[in-house]
Amino acid sequence: MRIAFHTPLNLFDDGGVSGDRRMARQLVAALETLGHVVEPVRAGRGYLPSADPACLDQHRADAARLSDQLLADYRSGIPRPDLWFTYHNYYRAPDLLGPGIATALGIPYVTAEASDSERRAFDEWSAQTEIVRHSLAAGDVHFYFTDRDRQGLEPWRRPGTALLELPPFITFGDEPPRHRNHSGPPRLITIAMMREGTKQNSYLTLARILARIADADWRLSIVGDGRQRAVIEAAFAGLPQGRIDWLGLIPRERALDELARHDIFVWPGVREAYGLVYLEAQAVGLPVVAFDSGGVSATVVPGETALLAPEGDETAFAGHLVAMLQDKARRERMGAAARRFVLDERTNARAAARLAEGLDLACRHRRDKREAAGSAAS
Template identity: 70%
Template sequence: MRIAFHTPLNLFDDGGVSGDRRMARQLVAALRSLGHEVDPVVAPRGYLPSSDAACLAEREDRAAQLRDDLLRHWRSGASPAPDLWFTYHNYYRAPDLLGPALAAACDIPYVTAEASDAPRRAQGEWAPHTERVRRGLAAGDVHFHFTERDRRGLEPWREPGTALLPLPPFIAFATEPPARAAANTPPRLVTIAMMREGTKQNSYLALARILALIQDEDWRLSIIGDGRQRAAIEQAFATLPAGRVTFLGLLDRDGAMQELAAHDIFVWPGIREAYGLVYLEAQAVGLPIVAFDSGGVADTVDAGRTALLVEEGNEAAFAARLSALLADPARRRRLGDAARRFALTERSPQKAAERLAEGLALALENHRAKRKEAER
């Protein structure tokens, strides 16, 4: 099939570094591995920095013009029209203003991945934006959900003709990632995250407090990442004993993978993480994970087998779990070995492609059924 692939949040090929951009590229590669011709939609970035009504109106006007241009282009025969529309990451700050209308105009299935609904945004200043998202949810033939949290939000739209299918977060590597080196003495902890305001900074600050609870134990921490809040984050860790924490700055992916493999435990609280591809990267080299059971973190690990998850916000319990793992190299090895198998086999692009193939077939079936029903 020819698939139009739309990313309202960020441009598909803008060169930016973020988890959503990486997942978008992985999805396109997985769809192409199935033999489909995937055309990323060339459209301006649709992210809404505020709930300002004028901003939404401007985005809608721009989308309407692009819809008209695309329809004229396809109907003129300049290029073939798509057989299916696939939107990645439709949510209240980046509603899909193109897909539902174009899929209807072309009479083709409409599919989403990582769409989410925010009931608390259905009232107040973000209500119009949430209503646009919900149009897409109602129009869908298949919605792939990455996390249990997203599934719960999508349940009101599950009905005959609209299917909800799990597509667990997955990770792709050009070559097999390095394997964890021999255990270090003292054990080496590592974390990776951008240093920006909001949940990332909150997780860094929580990690600093957690490590302060076990500062009398022997460990070292490496931090990979950079950003606007680096100075504040460095200050938070400055209270720990000298020489315990090393800031490595921003590394490219190969460099980060090599660093991960030189460590023993991946620690990242993950407060309100959507899911976090970095957890899969760390598991892929064979590192056990210690994190909060927050957001979609549980959907990127196998709790108890590859990771130790703690109730969100319980920093004392987090410190206790981490302390126990520091003292148990045999358990670290068991968790790490299971983590590598999990990431490289259960969360591979091949597994994702199988789920995508199932979903696309169901989308075609659902669309045909809706068409027959409409013709009665």
């Protein structure tokens, strides 16, 4: 099939560094392994920085013009898509194109990682949330990555609209390196951008947790950079001197190699959507210590590849970390299980098989809807 692939939040091939761009690229690669032709929808960035009605009106006007242009192009003979696929449709980046164009062309409409927010339906974001809900009602198949997202999508599970689990997955060009033993104290590592919001909150939380176990024997490497680096560095300044190595922003290949030089991946993940970095760390053979927050549990096997503390329980988190620091055999056992889990179960091939199932179902749903509409018209 020819698939129109729309990413309202960010153009996935614009060179930016973010988890949503990376997952979008992985989805495209998985779809292409199935033999589909994937054509990115060249729309402007649809992120809404505020709930200002004027901002939404401008985005709507831009989308209406682009929609008219795309439909005119398809009518003029430019190859039209057989299916519309939107990735990451939510209240700050609602899909203003897909439902209307899919209806006009009579083609299936599919989403991945769409989400709904009951809270946002009754605050200043209500208009944007209503757009998201319109697209959810129009869908033939919605792929969800986490159980949290599934819960939000449940009201739209109905005849003709399916919800299918697509667990977070990760692709590697070459087999990732294996964890390497070393001398000296256990090495912790974390990887995250240093920006406002959830990332900064997790960094500040990690600094407080490590202060609780300052007497334990460990070193921490931090990979990442961003606008809030000075604030984050200040949060770690009270820890014993020489414990923290600031590695900055490094290429993915080098990041994988750094992971392999360490023993435990530690990242609180406060309200994390899911976090591909958890899969990367496990792929090289590191156990994970994190909060059971957001979609983190969708990326690990709790108790087997990771120790998850209740969200916000910094005492429990510190206890898990100390237990891991003191038990090398446990670290190695969990690390080996983590590598098997990611390389066997969270692969491009597994994702492609699930996508194939969903696209086939979406085509059947759309065909049934067209036939039902034709019968009603008759």
